[in-house]
Amino acid sequence: MKPYQVIVLGLGGMGSATVWQLAQRGVRVLGLEQFTSPHARGSSHGRTRVIRQAYFEHPSYVPLLRRAYELWEEAETASQRRLLTLCGGLMLGRPESEVVHGSWLSAREHSLPHEILDAREIRRRFPLFHVDDAEVGLFEAKAGVVQAEEAVQTHLDLATARGAELHFEEPALHWDTSGSGVTVTTARGTYSADQLILSPGPWAPHLLAGLNLPLRVERQVLYWFQPRGDIAAYQPGRFPIYIRESADGLQPYGFPALDGPDGGVKAAFFRLPNAQICTAETVDRGLHPADENALREALRQFLPDLDGPLIHATTCLYTCTPDLHFVMGPHPHHPRVTYAAGFSGHGFKFCSVVGEILADLATQGSTRHDLSLFSPHRFTTQPGT
Ligand SMILES: Cc1cc2nc3c(=O)[nH]c(=O)nc-3n(C[C@H](O)[C@H](O)[C@H](O)COP(=O)(O)OP(=O)(O)OC[C@H]3O[C@@H](n4cnc5c(N)ncnc54)[C@H](O)[C@@H]3O)c2cc1C
Numbered sequence: 001m002k003p004y005q006v007i008v009l010g011l012g013g014m015g016s017a018t019v020w021q022l023a024q025r026g027v028r029v030l031g032l033e034q035f036t037s038p039h040a041r042g043s044s045h046g047r048t049r050v051i052r053q054a055y056f057e058h059p060s061y062v063p064l065l066r067r068a069y070e071l072w073e074e075a076e077t078a079s080q081r082r083l084l085t086l087c088g089g090l091m092l093g094r095p096e097s098e099v100v101h102g103s104w105l106s107a108r109e110h111s112l113p114h115e116i117l118d119a120r121e122i123r124r125r126f127p128l129f130h131v132d133d134a135e136v137g138l139f140e141a142k143a144g145v146v147q148a149e150e151a152v153q154t155h156l157d158l159a160t161a162r163g164a165e166l167h168f169e170e171p172a173l174h175w176d177t178s179g180s181g182v183t184v185t186t187a188r189g190t191y192s193a194d195q196l197i198l199s200p201g202p203w204a205p206h207l208l209a210g211l212n213l214p215l216r217v218e219r220q221v222l223y224w225f226q227p228r229g230d231i232a233a234y235q236p237g238r239f240p241i242y243i244r245e246s247a248d249g250l251q252p253y254g255f256p257a258l259d260g261p262d263g264g265v266k267a268a269f270f271r272l273p274n275a276q277i278c279t280a281e282t283v284d285r286g287l288h289p290a291d292e293n294a295l296r297e298a299l300r301q302f303l304p305d306l307d308g309p310l311i312h313a314t315t316c317l318y319t320c321t322p323d324l325h326f327v328m329g330p331h332p333h334h335p336r337v338t339y340a341a342g343f344s345g346h347g348f349k350f351c352s353v354v355g356e357i358l359a360d361l362a363t364q365g366s367t368r369h370d371l372s373l374f375s376p377h378r379f380t381t382q383p384g385t
Contacts, residue, residue, distance in 0.1 A: 004030040004165075004193040006362050007184050009172050009207070011037055013044040013148070013348050014340050015199035016155035017355025020075070023162035027363060030191055031164060032184060034171035037156055038149035041280065042201045043317050045149055046222045048255050048266060049348035050241045052089045052143035054112050056102025057324065057346060060373050062110040064353050067369070071352035072146065079154045082147075087236035087256050089143025090117075090126065092302070093245035095136050100245070103138045115139045126240065128233060130302050143241055145255055146349060155355070175207070177334045195362040196337045202280040202317040204341035213327055214379055215342055216320045218275040219283050221291050224264030224312040228305045231257050234265045243270055244302055252298040254306075264311030267299060270345065275318070285315045318345035326374045328354070330361060338362050 006022055008015045011033035022029040038045060053069070055061040069084075076083050091103045107114040117137040122129055131137070160166060167186075174185045175196060182196040200207040202217045227234060234257035243253040254267035269275075276284065292310065299306050321327055321342040331337035338361040340354055347354070353369070360367035 002181060002192050002194060004028050004191065006030075006195045006197060007032065007182065007191055007193045008197045008199060009175065009184060010199040010201060010203070011152075011156060011166065011168075012042045012199065012201045013152060013351040014201070014343075014354045014358070015197070016152045016159070017071075017351040018197055018199060018358045019159040019164045019166065020155040020162070021355040021359035022362070023159040023164040025359065025363060027359075029159070029164045030193065031156075031159070031166040032170055032172050032186060032191075033166070033168045036168050038152045040314060043319065043343070044152055044201070044348065046266075046314055046316055047148055048145045048258060049148050050089070050143070050243070050253065050255070051084065051146045051349040052140055052241070053110075054091070054103040054107040054114050054138060054140045054143070056091065056099050056106065058373060059106040059109045060370065061350075062106055062112070064350060064369060067356070068350050068353040069142075071356060072151075075151070075154055075158065075352060078158055081150065081154050083151050083154060084144060084146055085236050085258065086142055086144035088240040089140045090122070090129075090240045090242040091138040091140075092122070092129070092131065092135060092242055094134055094247070097245040099243050099251060100136055100138055103140070107138065107140070113141065128239060128303060128305060129242070130304060139240070144236070145241060145258065148348060151351065155351075172207075175337075177336050182336050194336065197358050197362050198337065198339040198341075199358065200341065202319045204319055205279065208339055208341060210333065211331070211339075211376060213342065213376060214322050216277055217279055217283070218318040218320055218345075219278050220268065220272070220275060220316050220318055220345070221287065222266060222268045222314050222316060223292065223295055223310065224259065224266050225306050226262070226264045226308040226311050228308045231261055231265065246298065246301065249273070250298055252295060254303070262311070265306060267295065267303075267306060269295060269298070278317075280317060283315065283317060287313050287315075320344040322379070326350075327376050328357070328374045329371050329376070332376065
């Protein structure tokens with residue numbers, strides 16, 4: 001008998017949830033992570049992530065989100081830690097914008113509670129937002145924030161408590177499959193198991209090279225500004241998470257103040273057409289005034305009081321597919337390997353359910369969740385073939 005049934009390679013957002021799911025099921029699992037945890041070199045740092053259900057990216061995500069919320073709540077109950085702050089979310093823009101119209105389509109198709117606010121109502125309820133008369137907002141009370149590093153650490157702690165063996169500062173150098181199992185070689189040794197799950201985040205282009213996935217790693221920067229005026233006005237309950245699509249297609253987004261009176265208010269660009277393409281090794285982690293000024297200019301248009309002193313900033317990595325939908329499932333060439341990648345800057349809210357999906361695939365060979373949107377074949381199938 002092999003010492004492990006499943007090896008999970010990469011213990012960031014997705015891998016940490018996966019080892020908890022497996023350990024809960026009584027599976028003998030080994031988790032391998034190249035750095036300590038949590039760390040700030042991948043995609044799961046920067047304190048907070050937006051979570052929402054009226055999903056403008058595609059209505060097919062909504063059933064996954066419903067399950068993701070349940071599993072986040074399970075992790076909160078099991079750990080007695082608070083991971084979610086459901087402070088409400090406001091999707092802002094012209095009625096025909098992707099952010100507003102797409103959210104409304106998902107909300108309507110899945111009967112999600114929401115309100116459509118006109119410009120006057122937005123100003124009345126959320127006076128910090130300076131919107132044009134032509135703008136509307138889709139408000140979703142169940143949207144909010146998930147704590148990023150805290151969530152990763154919580155999943156890892158829950159997994160360890162259930163018997164998972166987790167190795168940190170142990171980069172995997174190579175993985176292989178044979179008829180009877182999988183092996184992963186690190187600087188410290190070679191491990192074998194029945195199944196391998198690859199959740200390498202921005203290192204996917206390297207670890208999944210054999211799949212030729214069209215993945216693009218992008219540099220992103222997160223900022224915390226001290227607002228002009230009283231930061232209490234940005235507290236959850238008074239100020240929601242938001243994404244605003246401007247007429248030129250930029251999508252600045254942000255959070256309520258969750259880091260104390262001197263911690264500032266976090267904001268960034270969600271979609272930025274000129275993001276720098278890089279790798280996890282070559283990314284420029286420096287901070288540049290031009291990036292900061294571009295965000296300040298976008299925020300000044302609708303949140304002018306946020307244009308205060310810079311408190312903190314950090315770079316982070318998106319791993320994008322061409323259509324910005326995830327890519328995950330059984331490895332097409334290796335039946336004992338399951339992988340998840342290409343979360344395209346919107347994956348964190350799904351970590352909990354992705355962990356369930358990857359654990360299902362590795363232990364049962366199937367999952368009840370619909371993965372058709374995430375097939376790698378969409379990148380190779382030609383129209384009409
Ligand atoms: C700036 C920014 C803002 C975002 N905002 C949101 C948001 O508001 N809402 C949302 O839902 N999503 C958001 N996302 C996206 C979300 O954070 C990511 O989709 C998610 O964190 C990806 O998790 P992951 O597990 O794939 O990658 P990671 O968390 O990076 O994990 C991959 C892990 O694999 C490890 N690894 C890689 N190679 C090896 C190896 N050879 N050996 C051992 N270990 C290895 C890495 O060290 C890393 O820890 C944002 C992302 C960024 C960068």
